[in-house]
Amino acid sequence: MEARKLRQSDSEPFQLSLRIRHPSVDPEELSREFSIEAAHCFRAGDPRPSRSGIASVHPESYWLGALNTSNWPVDIASPGVRGLLAAQGRLGVVATRSLGWALALSTRFFSAHAETLRRIADEGGQVSLLVTAPAGEVSGFSLAPAVSRVFCELGITLEFEFGSD
DSSP states (O other): OOOOOOOOOTTOSOEEEEEEEESSOOHHHHHHHHTOOOSEEEOTTOEEOOSSSOOEEOSSEEEEEEEOGGGOOOOTTSTTHHHHHHHHSSHHHHHHHOHHHHHHHHHHHHHHTHHHHHHHHHTTOEEEEEEEEETTTOOOOOOOHHHHHHHHHTTEEEEEEEEOO
């Protein structure tokens, strides 16, 4: 299933979105847990549109919400952060312009919700971090081993969609 496109801010060259598929979870529960309004969601068993005219229901729950990287705090005592901040000029630019940096910052969000993410996986759900960017907006990025480890330990799949608007 392809999710509808999320609106990207003019200042952000990419969008990070949390995508969850689950056998039965209530999407409203996820919105409350993550304090994020779903951009698109439905619950297992809810009616779904049918092209054939035969009534059908969603076989699983689905929730998609955009992460707002510009609001994430940064620990300026972390190694390399001061130099990066000096090079970028200001904090907002760092988080919104550098994909590698935004992915690193996202680990704080995911670690804060580790219990919920593990429960989702234990119940047969899937958690993904969807990175979308128009073609040419992201020329490359680095993913540090510590960042990869957090995604691995929490069972988060990274999905990348680079293309036209």
